Amino acid sequence: MTEPYVKKEVHQGIASVEFFHPQSNSLPSATLQQLAHTITQLAADPKVLVIVLKSAGEKAFCAGASFEELTAIKTEKEGLHFFSGFAHVINALRKCHQLVIGRIHGKCVGGGVGIAAAVDYAIAVEGADVKLSELAVGIGPFVVGPAVERKIGLSAFSQLAIDAGSWRNSDWAKRKGLFAEVHPTVESMDESIAKLSNTLSHSSPEAMLEMKKVFWKGTEHWDELLIERAKISGRLVLSEFTKNAIAKFKAKS
Template sequence: MNDTTHLSQIVEDSTAVLTLNNPPVNALSCAVLNELAHRIQQIAADPDIRTVVIHSALPKFFSAGANIQELAALRNSREGQVYAERGQAVLHQIEHLPKPAIAAIEGVCLGGGLELALACPLRIATTASRLGLPEVNLGLLPGFGGTVRLARLLGTTQAMNMILLAKEIDGAEAARLGIVHQVVKPGTALETALELARQIQSKSPASVAAILCTLLPRDDTLEKHAFEKEARLFGARFDTEDAKEGIRAFLEKRVPQFQGR
């Protein structure tokens, strides 16, 4: 096993298993994103790896999202936009792999954690999983592609319901809506994902790559503009008092008092 501070990788039967381990909640810090980008780049170049599974070493958290301390340190719209663009770039790497990535979701999967899962073409959750994009509660919006990918999956109406109201749903509801492909009992998401990976590996790798290229958007100009707009609007929030108040309130464990400024 090749270990790093917050991410480890093993290769099992041609499947690269990436394990997030950033206690207490698997926050997607810049360090975690950088290591994830490095791993995905290596996986893309390795012909012996045919599938990828991303899961968590923490039984109660797939990932609770961005590192709030890092968000609090962003000083203006430009820094916020660069932050969002970096997260988007890493998740684009995952989505655009010619080998399918499978998210095995146990426990909490919120904010950037759900955005990471949405970048995986296949997703497994459990009945105990909690999924949502609660960024509006911080005076923000999703910045790692969540608005684009969730709307792509659900359509504008259902995506609006989840994002605008910061609605959290369980794994069964996520499966009903089509956010995840399968819901299983707690403690079995990784096992299910590995079995799914084995089934995919029985198919032609070239056919699998072609199917991913056909089904997943690659060069859609409108969608590219949508990602750019999301990053720009995410960044713009860091010029507002509401975003500062929302982040402070989260860190101070209190209800934010938004003033519309």
């Protein structure tokens, strides 16, 4: 399979949402839109009791924004539209009634860190290192910032955002609270995800919804906030600095 996709399946109350892109599971607008739509659809299904969010392949969990699409942005309106995609996915995860488990099987960059932060319980494997690389290309983690800061605190978020060229390992991510668990193998990670999702599928939906409301208290304004943040990124992506930085980055890869 080389075409990007988002697919879902539901089995005994457990919904699985998987996304894929051949370029390290990066996220173009169409995939972001599909992802937000799929999560919103599942949220409205009373048969769905818990959601597991994952990506395909064995390497990166998510490389963040699609560089192909970033370089094609010509106006602030196009920039806003693209970065709003991340806002819609984060808000879909925030507002869905079910608890969402994230399967973090590999490295997370930029928007990928934001998605890992926006799930309710992230289960990772060793080697699932994280990096907020946005400043290196003249932008900044504006849209995903609130989700990351909410999980790991302002100090750890600012460290990631400022030192944009460096990876933090999965142990760092666990110590800071981004990952709930880090497993030595993919097999033990998947075993833990299966066990927890099964337990949650037999738990009280009403109690889980009330818990989720408590966990996300204080984020009710994110529908507006994340779009405001998307405007900042949409403006910065048009700068000469960013265009040159992305061109250099693409030439290396």
